[in-house]
Amino acid sequence: MEKNPWWKSLQGPFPSFEGPVGVKPDGGGSIRGCGRVSNMALHQAVCNQDIEAIKRLVNSEGRSINEVEAAGNTPLHNAAYEGWLKGVQELVLLGAKVNASNNAGDKPWHWAKNMGHEDIMSLLEQHGATKMKGKVLVQEHIPKVKDFYSKDCWSHHPKPYSDFMEAKQREYDAIEADRKRVIK
Structure with a gap:
């Protein structure tokens, strides 16, 4: 008879790391590692262009609208890069920081500019986005x-x-x- 592994006796659900928020005063940036730093559910919802999931994650599950991944990008960075106007609007309405800069100092406005999304650039400017680069961070490794x-x-x-x-x-x-x- 095979002995049950110890982990099968554990009772769930287990608390999990929900993702860091930025370390810079502007709300972006991450100095905690390389690669994925949590399950990045909010980033995934943005990549899937799923507004209902974004609302649920922020309003019902208490996720931070400004969660950052390892390069310091927020969900707003991703939406701006993709040119997803409705997503950018929703993220801003939910409190996304329009001037959060990633580790390289890029803000969502810069990502929209790099991809030629002038409507996104304009919308971000209407909500206070600046064109000035943010501070640069270097990973701890x-x-x-x-x-x-x-x-x-x-x-x-x-x-x-x-x-x-x-x-x-x-x-x-x-x-x-x-x-x-x-x-x-």
């Missing part, structure tokens, strides 16, 4: 930020904002000091 930007292949990228650079340097210095203390 990039070893040392200044080394990263000294390489020719990366030197043309916009550099992270100074607060972030200073915080990463303090973090690096603290780790280095702790390492030296432990080694002694």
Whole structure:
């Protein structure tokens, strides 16, 4: 007789990670990893152009309209990129931050512009979107930020904002000091 694995005795439903919100003051950006950082249900609903699912996720299930994926993009970024006018309208009505910038500093307006969606650009501007780029973040898995930007292949990228650079340097210095203390 085969013994039941321990996990079969667990009772559900289990709480799950619903997805992070942005780490920047403007509401975008993510410094927590590479790839998918939760089940991204709201992003999926936008990709499927499912307004009813978006409303249900936000109004009934309490999902954040400004959830971010690993590159710091919000659902509004995706809708703007796709040129989905009704989706952009609904997301804005539900409280999406029109000036949330992803890790590269791009806002939904920039994504609409890159794809030539002038109606989306106009709508976002009507709701306060600015054309100015946001602050740039570098993922935590990039070893040392200044080394990263000294390489020719990366030197043309916009550099992270100074607060972030200073915080990463303090973090690096603290780790280095702790390492030296432990080694002694």
